[in-house]
Amino acid sequence: MTTTMPAPSTLRAFSFGGGVQSMGALVLAAQRRIDFDVFLFSNVGDDSEHPGTLTYYHQHAVPFAQRHGIDLRMLWRRKRTGETETLWQRLTKPGSRSLPIPVRMSNGAPGTRQCTADFKIRVIGAWLKAHGATATNPATVGIGISVDEIHRANKRRCEPHERIVYPLLELGLRRVDCMRIIREAGLPVPPKSSCFFCPFHRETAWQDMRRTDPELFDRACALEDLLNTRRTELGKDPVYLTRFGKPLSRVIPDGDQLIPLFEDGAGDCDSGWCAT
Ligand code: SF4
Numbered sequence: 001m002t003t004t005m006p007a008p009s010t011l012r013a014f015s016f017g018g019g020v021q022s023m024g025a026l027v028l029a030a031q032r033r034i035d036f037d038v039f040l041f042s043n044v045g046d047d048s049e050h051p052g053t054l055t056y057y058h059q060h061a062v063p064f065a066q067r068h069g070i071d072l073r074m075l076w077r078r079k080r081t082g083e084t085e086t087l088w089q090r091l092t093k094p095g096s097r098s099l100p101i102p103v104r105m106s107n108g109a110p111g112t113r114q115c116t117a118d119f120k121i122r123v124i125g126a127w128l129k130a131h132g133a134t135a136t137n138p139a140t141v142g143i144g145i146s147v148d149e150i151h152r153a154n155k156r157r158c159e160p161h162e163r164i165v166y167p168l169l170e171l172g173l174r175r176v177d178c179m180r181i182i183r184e185a186g187l188p189v190p191p192k193s194s195c196f197f198c199p200f201h202r203e204t205a206w207q208d209m210r211r212t213d214p215e216l217f218d219r220a221c222a223l224e225d226l227l228n229t230r231r232t233e234l235g236k237d238p239v240y241l242t243r244f245g246k247p248l249s250r251v252i253p254d255g256d257q258l259i260p261l262f263e264d265g266a267g268d269c270d271s272g273w274c275a276t
Helices: 020-030 051-067 087-092 115-130 147-152 175-184 203-212 214-233
Strands: 012-015 038-042 071-075 139-143 162-165
Touching: 012 020, 012 115, 020 038, 020 051, 020 175, 038 051, 038 115, 051 071, 071 115, 087 214, 115 139, 147 175, 203 214
Parallel strands: 012 038, 012 139, 038 071, 139 162
Antiparallel strands: none
């Protein structure tokens, strides 16, 4: 006699980036318009995530999730020793040669990066595997890409233990629709999420940061200086956080002076693990 094994239940988790699309998805889950058991926010570090994203997470996302019985969890990267590691720590570690973020080379193009894989994809992957996801029973992972950013929806990063889905695309929602959904739920719209020093920032984002949070802007400039001090010692070309081949403090004017924008979107983050 043959026995039929029950099909393993599939874990459904949403990669929560802390921005507009992820928050829109959280509201949709509360309204039962999308079906996810758990929302996972891989925090690249309290010293690395944009402070506005973390403030919003604690002040609005967590209480909202609690009110609606949604399991929203913050995860961190852990080293083999069990200690947590932040992206800022890795970048600034004395003597480090590691350059894990997509810094801009002299031609303005972003270099390869490890940050998204190490601080987002693997962190969430480890949690999924610890909760039963395998290559034969992959977890369904929702990514918050909206219709207006459909070019970012690629499954190149798909790992064996996961099956990527794009619920906002399935519902035909744009970023502006997510904003409306968030407001209609009585919540403020979150700021754009990403590391505060991310080289994928558009020039307007740098300009806003310099105007509204000059201290944070100075920290990004200091990071760029540190990376280039090391590069000089190693006899390597400088790298930058913008695509203009000059230090951030010189490229982004102080005050309200507007810079000419040539924002063609080139170099945008090509996945939905960050900035969603
Ligand atoms: S936001 Fe930018 S710097 Fe931060 S993990 Fe993503 S790609 Fe890397």
